[in-house]
Amino acid sequence: MRPVNSAASDLVSIEELDQSILDLAARINIATYELIVLVREFDERAGFLKWGFENCAEWLAWRCDFSLATAREKVRAARALKTLPLVTRAFAVGELSWSKVRELTRVANERNEDALVDFALRHTSSHVADRCRELRMGDVASVEIAERAFDRRALRVHRDADRGVMRITIDLPLEAGELVDKALDKARDDECLEIPDLVDTSWSKRQADAFVTMIKDYLAGGTQDQKNPDNYLVNIHVDQSALAGGDGRSSLPIESVKRLCCDGPALVVTEDQGEPLSIGRKTRVVPKAVERAVRARDKNCCAFPGCRNTRFLECHHVEHWANGGETSLDNLLLLCTRHHTLVHEGGFRIDKNFNDEWYFVRPDGVAVPDIGYRVLDMIDAELDGAYVNPPRGGLLSALEKVSQEPPPPDYFH
Ligand SMILES: [Zn+2]
Numbered sequence: 116m117r118p119v120n121s122a123a124s125d126l127v128s129i130e131e132l133d134q135s136i137l138d139l140a141a142r143i144n145i146a147t148y149e150l151i152v153l154v155r156e157f158d159e160r161a162g163f164l165k166w167g168f169e170n171c172a173e174w175l176a177w178r179c180d181f182s183l184a185t186a187r188e189k190v191r192a193a194r195a196l197k198t199l200p201l202v203t204r205a206f207a208v209g210e211l212s213w214s215k216v217r218e219l220t221r222v223a224n225e226r227n228e229d230a231l232v233d234f235a236l237r238h239t240s241s242h243v244a245d246r247c248r249e250l251r252m253g254d255v256a257s258v259e260i261a262e263r264a265f266d267r268r269a270l271r272v273h274r275d276a277d278r279g280v281m282r283i284t285i286d287l288p289l290e291a292g293e294l295v296d297k298a299l300d301k302a303r304d305d306e307c308l309e310i311p312d313l314v315d316t317s318w319s320k321r322q323a324d325a326f327v328t329m330i331k332d333y334l335a336g337g338t339q340d341q342k343n344p345d346n347y348l349v350n351i352h353v354d355q356s357a358l359a360g361g362d363g364r365s366s367l368p369i370e371s372v373k374r375l376c377c378d379g380p381a382l383v384v385t386e387d388q389g390e391p392l393s394i395g396r397k398t399r400v401v402p403k404a405v406e407r408a409v410r411a412r413d414k415n416c417c418a419f420p421g422c423r424n425t426r427f428l429e430c431h432h433v434e435h436w437a438n439g440g441e442t443s444l445d446n447l448l449l450l451c452t453r454h455h456t457l458v459h460e461g462g463f464r465i466d467k468n469f470n471d472e473w474y475f476v477r478p479d480g481v482a483v484p485d486i487g488y489r490v491l492d493m494i495d496a497e498l499d500g501a502y503v504n505p506p507r508g509g510l511l512s513a514l515e516k517v518s519q520e521p522p523p524p525d526y527f528h
């Protein structure tokens with residue numbers, strides 16, 4: 116390989132320049148491998164303590180002038196590579212780039228390493244990143260991603276009077292965003308049919324117009340076909356194995372997929388190694404007669420204690436259909452979108468009591484009583500030792516208050 120500098124680059128052919136860049140990139144990848152091996156040894160021997168750092172990533176960021184995020188990635192990958200011999204081998208000889216290794220080390224394990232390395236050697240970095248993201252989403256741990264996305268949902272309005280513009284930014288979980296995108300598609304197409312001249316208008320301007328049309332429709336009481344459930348269909352690809360709790364790929368966090376396909380608001384394309392399977396809507400869609408029975412039993416209201424929501428209700432499969440749960444009255448509960456999300460992605464659970472009735476349990480193991488937090492319930496739970504970590508200061512202070520003062524007499528009625 117000949118050295119390339121700005122003076123010489125005019126003289127070399129494009130092919131030579133191309134080859135030089137390729138060679139250098141390969142050397143950088145191999146050097147990155149060497150760096151990672153050294154970092155791992157430094158980490159294992161806690162060398163960072165000598166410099167007064169608490170962890171290897173902070174030391175690495177300081178010592179080598181990396182951003183903290185880059186340093187963390189290097190340390191994380193270094194640790195993960197220890198149990199991934201095939202990725203390590205391909206990385207060491209420059210067959211796998213750092214970009215691919217960074218992705219692979221997030222999801223590879225002893226079961227899938229062979230297939231993943233094979234895939235990575237035959238596809239581009241961005242394909243590998245897609246595949247690894249889908250595998251991450253298929254893992255139960257992706258519930259954290261769903262929680263964070265749900266937590267970060269926001270709509271902000273900024274009035275820019277000088278420019279005569281209002282800027283609206285919206286952050287939504289992917290599946291909700293897809294729904295907005297679908298609505299925009301529909302509004303845009305409808306508008307194009309009515310005003311053919313619009314076809315020449317730019318895409319972003321038509322999107323903006325479609326958004327306003329949607330809002331006008333909503334304010335006017337909605338269009339005629341707003342009740343068509345197919346309007347809410349969002350396409351999701353997921354491996355059957357991931358739905359059943361094993362390894363597999365998914366285009367959204369797996370718990371969100373389970374929620375979306377509880378009551379059929381999403382068209383879930385289940386796959387087995389990339390081959391579409393025919394199961395899906397047929398097994399999980401709640402027949403009208405069953406839905407009527409569920410609505411009658413739950414009084415057309417969300418079944419979560421204290422929730423009075425009667426709109427956008429969904430039938431939740433207490434035992435998910437992917438795990439063999441039936442689409443029957445006994446296995447279905449009416450939940451609003453918010454509580455449906457809490458049950459799937461928020462760590463809430465549904466259990467049965469000795470009367471064979473469903474009840475909700477918080478992520479910390481505390482049952483949610485039907486009539487709210489009575490002080491008596493809390494004291495009983497505390498005595499039973501079931502109530503280990505009171506999550507709110509409010510509950511604790513209520514308990515303290517009770518221990519100091521005699522309780523009001525009507526607690527004992
Ligand atoms: Zn559900």
Ligand SMILES: [Zn+2]
Pocket residue numbers: 417418419422423424450451452453454455
């Ligand atoms: Zn609710």
